Every structure is written in C-alpha cells, then in structure tokens.
Amino acid sequence: MTRNRTHERPVRHARGRVRLTPWGKIALGTVAVLMAGTAGGGAYMYQRLNGNIESSALFSGTTGDAGVQKADEQGRFPINVLVIGTDARSSEANCKLGGACDHTAANADVQILVHLSADRTNITAMSVPRDTLTQMPGCENAETGQSVSERYGQINGSLVYGPGCSVAAIHQLTGITIDHFVMVDFAGVIAMSDATGGVDVCVTDDVYDNYSHLKLSKGSHTLKGEAALQFVRTRHGFGDGSDLGRTYGQHAFLSAAIRSMKDTGTLLNPTKLYGVADAATKALTVDEGLDSIPKLIDLATELNKVDTKRITFTTMQSAPAPTDPNRVVPTEAAQKLFATIIEDQSLSKGPNETSTPSPSTSKASPGRDFEVQVRNRGGADGRAGEMTALLADQGYDAETDASAGDLETRTSIIYGKGQVDQAQQLAADLKMPSSLLTKDTDTDTVTLVLGQDWTEGDTYPKSTKKDRQEALADSNARAATKSECVPVSTQNTVKYNGVSMTPAEAYAQATDKKDSAS
Template sequence: MLKGLGIGLSVVIVVTAGAGWWFYEHLNGNIHSLSLDGKGGTEKADAFGRTPINILVMGSDGRTSAEDCKLGGGCSKTGVQSGEGNADVEMVVHISADRSNATVMSIPRDTMTQVPACKDSESGQSTPGYYGQINSALSYGPACQVATVHQLTGIPIDHFVKLDFSGVVKMSDAVGGVPVCVSDDVYDTYSHLKLSKGTHTLKGEGALEFVRSRHGFGDGSDLGRTTTQHIFLSAMIRKFKSAGTLTDPTAVYGLADAATKALTVDDGLDSVNKLISLASDMNKVPTKRMTFTTMQTASDPNNKDRVVVGPGARTLFATIAGDQSLTTGSGQKAAAASATAKPAAGAAPPVPAAQIAVTVENGTAVTGRASDIAAALTGQGFSTATTTANAPSPATRTTLTYGTGQKAQAQTAAKALGLSPAHLEQGTGTGLTLVIGSDWPSGTSFPGATSQPAPADTKTAVGGAHASTADQAKTCAKVSPYKTVNLDGVPMTPSQAYTAARGKPDSDT
C-alpha cells in the first residue's frame, strides 16, 4: 500500500497556476472529494490568529479496480472488490501555525483502539462503534478513519488524503523515481521487493514494493515498515524541493495530473487552488525541520500480534496537538530542557506536564466546569491521573493550591491555564488542587490572561518514536536480520532469500 506521498504530491500543484484554464479545469476534474462531516475536531488559533494544519494521510489496501488487483494481488477468488478496504498506512501530518516546522507521525496499522459510531456517506455502511484494529475504521469511510484517529490522539484533523496501490505507482513514475538506500541485500517474498545493498532509484511497482514491505526491514512487523516509509517520503520531498524538478513543463504536467488522479481528499482540499495553498504552506518548511516519528506502542496483552498505545505516546500526541515543534531552529531534535526558557538563578527547573496530575474541583454553579478544565490539561499533555470533583463549597476566586516542594509543578499548570502567580497558594497537603471559582465561568483559559501551552516534553515525545528529519539523505533502511520471509517453504532472512533467488530480477531493473 502506499504512504504519505500526499504531502509531496501537493507541492507539485503549486507550479500549475499559470498553465491555462483548460489545464486548471482538467486537474479539478481529476479530484475526488468527500466530506469530513466535522468528525476531526477543530484547530485553535495562536495569539496571532494563525492556525496549524493537520492532515491524515492514509493508504488503502482496497482492491477496487483491476489495476489495484494486479498490483496488490489477492483478487483471484474475490475479483475486483467494493468498499474502502483498510487504512494500512496512517500518517498524521502536522504543519505548525507559523509554518516553521512540521511533524509526520505514523500510527501502526496493528494498533487496537475504540472505533466510534460511524456511517459512510457513500456506501451507507454504518457501525455503532466497536473495539478493534485501527485500520479497519476505513471500512466505514475516510471520515470514520479520521474520527478514530482524532479520538485516539486528541489531535484535531482538518483534512485527509487517501491513496491506493495504483496511486503510489503513478506518483513515483511521475516524479521520475525515488532514491532509497538499503543496508543489505533484501528480498521480501511477500511484497516482492528485491534489492542489492546500497542506493537505488525506485519507480512504479518497485516503489510500491518498497513502501509495502513489512517483512524485509526492522523486526519484520508493521513497526519496521513505518520507518522505511519515512525514508521513502523524505526522499520524495527532497526530490520535489530539489533544483530543476519543478522547472520542466512536461514533468510538471505529468506530476500534477498523476497527483490529482491519485487522490481522494476532503472537501476542504477539493480544488487546485486549495491544493496550491496547502503546497505553498508545506513548501515553507525546511526539510531539517520536518520530523518523522512513529507512535510509541506496547504489546497488546490480549494478542501478541497487535499493539496498543505505549509509554510516551500521549506526550507525543499532546506535543502535536499543542503545535509544539520536535526540532529546534537549527533542525536538531529538541530536548526537554531546550523547549523552555532557562530558569533564573535559584529558580526551580520546569517540570514536564506529563509528570503532573491535577485535582480539578468545580466551585461554580456551572455544570461540567471541572471536566472541561481537566480535559484541557490532559489535552496539553498533563498526566491522565488528573481527576475532577465538586469543591466543598462555592468559590468566588480561582485558586491553585500546591504541596511542599511542588511549586514548579504548579507554575507549569498555571502557565498552561493562563493563571497569574496571584492564583497560586501553598497548602499543607500534597499534590495540586485547582478550585475553579465564579471568576472563571467559561472557557479553558483564565479570563483576561494569555494561556500558553505547557512546555513540550520533547524528550518523552520522541523517546522510542524512531524520530528522524527529512534532510537525512544518507539514511538506509535497515534490513531485518531475522528469518521473516519464506522461500520455497524454507524460513530465511531477507538477505538469505536474496542470495537464493538470484534468478529473479531486482525491483529497480
């Protein structure tokens, strides 16, 4: 299946604006769009009125055409299939409000989660909701897949881009091939990828084999595949941005035509003008500030072949939702300490939000105030141990009380909520207790204050997330050292299979 080619493909469209009315209408006619139906949540503007952009790029494994059946296989008994298939690739693409940085987070297809109630606007197929594998939500339409990712991560999703098998082939051909590197000889007998050690330029089916390969790299699971997809996408972005790629009119036409034909998008991206705007925003981000990560996972205790959200993932989600970069201005991975200003001499160092739990008590007559504020805190990455309660008595003034040695925690929470130091009080107990008074009847930022997200705990956010940046041109996909493939009934490593299949042509020939 494919991957986040959707990011790079939109860059191509930016050069078509002056190509003539016929060309414009032709490209618009290529685009297939669907409504998100408000399923992805809403972005919040920053202090300057700018909003981030979050796009769910998904690759469908559906065999809904003869071409996809030929490329993906598996249609010998069923024939051409109907429906959306599964979202075997899911990437949340975040472009910051100031367009200075971007994050691409892959969600492994084997993640178990709660799928909400959904109805596909095209097929009419519906579900009351269920607990299952995250990629299955696409069966109920792209909007359901968006809703599922939004519910899992808390990240607002503005748009989606969906591609199928043939879309990857068309895009890789149109761009003239994508250069990739493999650490050793590799033959994945399942995706049919076969390459010798070193660098290769992949087009068409070879490109599809590379992004589909899960047995050839890493530990032979979907987790290893996300890393190779990041390598492929980074290479494609570099090629789009490289000198000369977008200056050949013939190449530009081929790229724009392939891009618009390959996509299904939401109705917020359903015209060339809208894609041009997105392309322009994405093109502002330097490759050294495009961070690729994979959601941290843990083994599902009920199924060894599935995974669940792991340690650090909630912090990664909160960092993206809070529009906080995972790189510094120089393009280096940000560390927790570099995400905040240096404390003054003698001041307590800041405490990461993920380490802070708050007891939120409602001292107003407004129902649900404690829940609203608690959700705002956990949405910014505060501990999920944050709880709610009713205050013992009505309160006219909002206070945040902290225990001995917990002032730094209180300051972090106060900053996130827009509370001034005047609202902080040291108590005799332990922990942090926020009592919401009648001076704060609505909203999740204290009236009259400028609320800022808690400092990003980027060390935790990228820990175990296989973070890389798009400028890393020399990175090779690591071939699996395990016996993850099978040739003529014999289990082998991908390198052993390469040697044993000398008669089969390589994927770049």
C-alpha cells in the first residue's frame, strides 16, 4: 500500500470493517488468504463476504477527533485499531446467550487497543479495563439520534452512544490516535470459534464461575461455541475476580487463537478458510475505512507481516478508584505505557526498533542554516542554553526561547508549513524518533521543546530494556507465543447456593453442572 511522503495525516472518520488481535486478527488474516486463493474463481465468495459487512462512523465525539497519525522517516504510518466486544442483546441469538435481554443498551465487555508499528515488526495489544472511571467525552450517535454531554463515568458505558463514542473515550483517556475500530458481539464469538475448529486453553485449577457459567477442570481444554464465549467473559473465575481477571482469559484465548490459525493449516484449507471468513464478516461491525474486502485485505497484509513472537498483550495499569473501590483509574505507570505506544516503541523482547529520522534525501536538502528556537520545559536549569550552543556549533541558527511555561513530560520538535524536512534534519542530528515531531500551522519557526525525558546529554536518550520493563510493569504482559495456564482465583470470588467461595470450591460442589468443554 503506497502512501505519499507526508508526515501527518488525520485518521479516516469513516466506515469499514476491520479486525485485529482479539478475534479480529484471525478473521483479517483469513479474508486475505481466502481472497488470494480464490482469485479469478471466487466472484461469488467475494460478493457474499462483501455483503456481510456492516459499518458505522469511526468518531462520534461532539468535539475533537480520534487523533492525527504521524509517519516515520520513510513515510510509513503505524495503525491503531480499537477492538470492542459488546454485551448487546440486540438480536434473538444474543438474547439466548445470557443476561438481561435489553435491546436498547450495550456496554463493552472487551476494549483492546491494537497497535501495529510503522515498520511492521511488532504489535502491542493493550486491554483497557471496562471498569475504568475517567472523564468521558460528549457524543452524538448519528444512527440513533442519542446524545450525551461530557461527564465523569465508567468507560465501557460509552458504547451506548455507538462504537464511535468508545473511540472518542479511549482516545481521550490515552492520547493514542485511533485509525479504525472493530466490534463483535456474543454470537460472533461463538460463530468464529466454531469456524476455526476450537481454541486450546489451560487453567491452573478447577474453576466454576456461575456468572459466566464457565466450568472447567484443571488443565488444558479445547473450547468452541458457548464455551469460548464463557471463557472470554469470565471475570470472577480468574486472577483476583475483578475485570482485570477477565483480561487474563482474553489474552490467553486470543494468543491461542492466533497460534491455532497458523499451526492447524486453516489458512491453507479453502473450505475451512471460507467458513472462518464468512463467520468473521457476519460477526463484525467496523468503521468506514474498512468497509470492503479489498480494504480488509490491505490491513490483513500489513498485520500478517508480524511474527507471533512479536505480538505483546498488555493491560492498562490501574488502581482502585478513590470514589469507588470496585472501579479503577489509570496509574502513573499507565501513562508510560500510553507514551510508549504513541511513540511507536516496541514492547516485544529484543532490540528497540523505533525509527529515528534520517536527514532529508530530497534534491534540495535544507542543510542546517535555518532558525531553531530552543525552549526548556524539562526543569533542568540552563538546559536550553546548553542545547542552543550545541546546535549553533553544528551550524544551526539557534536561539534560546526564554519564555516561561509549564513543564512538559515529553520532548518534541514543533514545525510549521513547509518545514518538515528541516524538522527531520534536526531530529536526525539529535537522534530523536519521528513520533516526537509535531506540526503546527500557526508557527513559522522550528522549535525544540526540551521535556522532562531529556534533561542531560547531547542526543535524545535511547529507549532501553529498563524503559520497556517500566512501560510493562504490572500490566500482565505476555507474548502471543506463550502458552500459559490462566490463573484461577484463590479468593472467594463466586457464590454457589448463596455461599461465597473460591471457583475451585464451587466446581467441586456444582456436580449437577456440565463442564463447558465436555
């Protein structure tokens, strides 16, 4: 997919159909291979799959947008997709799968932000707990006419006003640009797990969660149908029994599903492949940027460039909310995780692969004979003067901006219209990643803003193993290649016959209940 060599682009607030990590990446890869394998003879399949697609607007916030994506030095863009699992009972099939059958309400059981790096070497999939309390944006759902003003509330409730409101809420919470969304409902999870032939999972102990109805004995199991849905919806059975425990099961399930698609030959079997693609396209609602098979193929091609070992699942770090111990708020560590994703830094084990801009290769190189303002917002005394002298020695027309201002966490280079090559040249000399370049149409001067992340040294500090560990601290990180048993809660997180007990104790007593995997 060829793009113009620009260094900013607004995300497409349109309709489409996507699918990334969760149950998303599986279907996208499926569709891509299916279309390649049926070229010239798959017109009926193409029309059938294309007709399955449903879409809605990417962004439905009443102010702002879903962010502006930035290119690296080679003109490549990262791709961020919000994957939403909805608990909506908006169809007869979904009503039969548990809970109150309410056709007017929908909350997000799953919120996973999937980041595909600009150089296509790694993927980070970050879960945002559904119980997160945050300042919510105002939204207006063009399809239903429902609207809501800004307020403080639980983030998964934004889905009531459409997936475009969930996009607005997650972007406002994290600051991460969102390019696409994909939404799947209860029935969709079942259809896709059946089409793939089941997913292998493992639990550390016997578990019975009478809320989701998941009942499994200790060890490994292959889950299909309703059992798969029970597994990804379980919260009282895993971890500490909270919504964070639910993410443990979701990450394990999705990792296993990705491995299964590659290991069982599904992608090479036309019959199996069509079944998965058909189930996937029927199950999903996406934004307008992915509302056709060709668009899905483009995205799938990019996703499939990433090796499984370079896919990292994480959970937004959180702490109990001061106003409600049963809800959570992001911690300071979460801000580090957000920043790492924004800066397109790899969280997979191995060397940091974040790109650093190279000097302009255009015929009319900007050289270094241009004005650079240096502004100190990092708190280190005399820092702007030091960097001004350094840049002057390198040939820049550097001046110190002595204006006062608030401290800023991250360093940045701000540039105006027609100054992208100059900003790139400066970033290359200072070894700054391209993610720190910001365009401002109201300025005509390149400005280096020194933040708290760079208070000493002549070049921008490299991301280290320590940085990666800090970003992943307390985030339940795991690689998609790892096959680990999900930890069953050891606390009294479930009730059986009105008595609080552990999931293992409930399993022992629930002899009249059929095991999910049997």
